[in-house]
Amino acid sequence: MATFELYRRSTIGMCLTETLDEMVQNGTLSPELAIQVLIQFDKSMTEALDSQVKSKVTIKGHLHTYRFCDNVWTFILQDATFKSDECQETVGRVKIVACDSKLLTQ
Amino acid sequence: MAASSTTSSVYLHVIEDVITKVRDEFVNNGGPGEDVLTELQGLWEAKMMQAGVILGPADRPLVTKPTPAGAAAPVHDLNVPYEGEEYETPTADMLFPPTPLPTPLPGTVDSSLYNIHTGSSDYPTPGPESTGNPSENAESKTGRPGSYMPPPSPWIDQRPSLGVDVNVAYVEGREDTDRGGSRQILAKDLFVPPSGKRKRDDLVPQYQNGGFIPQQDGADDTISEALLVKEETLPNIETLFLGQKIPQLDGQIPDPYDDMLSTPNIYNYQGVVNEDYNVASTPMPNELQTPAQLGNNDDPEDDDDDEPLNENDDDDLDDVDEEEEVNTQHLVLAQFDKVTRTKSRWKCTLKDGIMHINNKDILFNKATGEFEF
Numbered sequence: 001m002a003t004f005e006l007y008r009r010s011t012i013g014m015c016l017t018e019t020l021d022e023m024v025q026n027g028t029l030s031p032e033l034a035i036q037v038l039i040q041f042d043k044s045m046t047e048a049l050d051s052q053v054k055s056k057v058t059i060k061g062h063l064h065t066y067r068f069c070d071n072v073w074t075f076i077l078q079d080a081t082f083k084s085d086e087c088q089e090t091v092g093r094v095k096i097v098a099c100d101s102k103l104l105t106q
Numbered sequence: 107m108a109a110s111s112t113t114s115s116v117y118l119h120v121i122e123d124v125i126t127k128v129r130d131e132f133v134n135n136g137g138p139g140e141d142v143l144t145e146l147q148g149l150w151e152a153k154m155m156q157a158g159v160i161l162g163p164a165d166r167p168l169v170t171k172p173t174p175a176g177a178a179a180p181v182h183d184l185n186v187p188y189e190g191e192e193y194e195t196p197t198a199d200m201l202f203p204p205t206p207l208p209t210p211l212p213g214t215v216d217s218s219l220y221n222i223h224t225g226s227s228d229y230p231t232p233g234p235e236s237t238g239n240p241s242e243n244a245e246s247k248t249g250r251p252g253s254y255m256p257p258p259s260p261w262i263d264q265r266p267s268l269g270v271d272v273n274v275a276y277v278e279g280r281e282d283t284d285r286g287g288s289r290q291i292l293a294k295d296l297f298v299p300p301s302g303k304r305k306r307d308d309l310v311p312q313y314q315n316g317g318f319i320p321q322q323d324g325a326d327d328t329i330s331e332a333l334l335v336k337e338e339t340l341p342n343i344e345t346l347f348l349g350q351k352i353p354q355l356d357g358q359i360p361d362p363y364d365d366m367l368s369t370p371n372i373y374n375y376q377g378v379v380n381e382d383y384n385v386a387s388t389p390m391p392n393e394l395q396t397p398a399q400l401g402n403n404d405d406p407e408d409d410d411d412d413e414p415l416n417e418n419d420d421d422d423l424d425d426v427d428e429e430e431e432v433n434t435q436h437l438v439l440a441q442f443d444k445v446t447r448t449k450s451r452w453k454c455t456l457k458d459g460i461m462h463i464n465n466k467d468i469l470f471n472k473a474t475g476e477f478e479f
């Protein structure tokens with residue numbers, strides 16, 4: 001199954017990466033096994049977002065920068081508002097990184 | 107620091123899912139064992155709680171935690187001889203009687219065998235300033251890690267050093283045919299008796315030879331130019347070794363980063379898994395890694411005052427953005443279905459996203475964005 005490494009930059013992904021780092025550094029874990037764990041995380045995170053999350057969000061804001069490179073869109077928004085059923089958040093600057101969803105269904 | 111309950115439960119589900127699905131790798135065939143897996147999960151969850159994104163194991167969706175006693179036990183028996191040494195010794199020790207190697211040469215097969223767990227000390231550990239973790243580079247185009255990013259992982263960033271790997275050159279020079287899979291095959295030939303052991307053991311030396319993870323599918327793009335030249339012209343191992351040195355005596359010593367710049371895909375550490383994965387993930391490594399590699403290029407041996415061509419592009423573009431962004435760290439990671447623009451009005455539909463906004467993690471299934479440029 002195809003996956004993105006994208007989600008490794010999320011909080012949960014960073015926590016996992018840190019953990020694996022430590023365990024590789026102190027010799028508890030072999031690097032290749034650590035990478036297998038990361039790849040499994042890519043898969044599990046993608047699946048979970050697809051199957052377990054139902055919420056919908058609308059984003060509005062001033063588009064400061066846009067970039068499309070290697071099938072990845074990067075937007076930098078200013079004064080962005082995020083609205084979902086649960087909450088509304090406003091931030092002065094936010095970066096959106098989005099991979100092409102079609103790549104996963106290839 | 108609020109942890110939304112849905113986010114928390116999804117995260118816990120992911121943790122469980124990952125742990126369950128890698129369990130086989132940990133307990134079978136000389137893996138480090140269930141204890142290490144438990145440690146991994148514990149550390150991971152602790153960090154998550156520290157970050158405030160999970161509420162604690164109490165609200166864990168009741169997944170029956172698979173216990174080692176059940177399914178894993180029969181398999182575990184296979185590893186009985188390994189018990190008690192899990193933290194100390196690599197499985198390779200079981201294959202070969204330990205030979206004292208006080209100062210093993212990096213890159214030799216023997217040192218790889220006995221250095222499995224200390225591999226990261228064999229090569230320079232990139233400092234946080236000089237190297238970016240591949241997973242953070244889109245965030246910090248200048249190579250400066252965001253403050254919530256961990257220091258780069260040596261085992262992720264490792265790459266083959268130029269020409270230390272005499273064994274590679276030797277075998278390639280001799281056979282001079284199969285360039286693609288040669289790294290893997292030769293290592294096996296040289297040190298592994300046909301033991302029928304699992305693949306993982308065979309792979310170990312490659313990681314130690316500079317921590318490089320072999321690409322097994324498709325063309326091997328990691329063979330350095332030096333090796334290629336030697337391979338064609340100098341089949342003898344001694345001349346091979348000399349041939350490698352000669353170019354460094356006259357003129358400047360080749361900057362290892364040059365290689366990196368010209369072959370970004372050298373980091374294709376995902377190659378182990380499968381081709382499908384590579385296809386889909388190719389965009390991300392390019393997007394993520396290139397900037398950090400450029401950021402690394404402050405090597406003192408780089409005698410050229412001119413910066414590499416595309417370095418300035420990234421820096422100029424992002425300097426202003428990143429300065430503030432490091433402090434704010436609002437980030438949305440998602441997949442896009444569609445991005446359209448009418449004049450200055452942009453619309454996009456995103457899905458399967460993780461947002462980290464105002465210190466909260468929010469997940470979404472769908473998102474629509476309307477931006478004014």
